[in-house]
Amino acid sequence: MPDAMKRRSVVKAVTWRIVGTADTFVLSWLITKEPVTAGAIASLEVITKTFLYYFHERGWNRVKWGRG
Secondary structure: OOHHHHHHHHHHHHHHHHHHHHHHHHHHHHHHOOHHHHHHHHHHHHHHHHHHHHHHHHHHHOOOOOOO
16 A cells, blocks of 8 residues: 555544544533533543544454455
């Protein structure tokens, strides 16, 4: 895979994580009415979802279905 494609994948992953965390922050703020609490939830979400994604990917690497 060319370097430009690898960089593109990294940028896409980072920007998607920013969008996802912003969504979590806004929803948390709307529900709790507390921006500090919303920030804490969004911060924790970044950490937990990074680990969850890693293990999700590792699990899918074991699945043979759909591979050429």
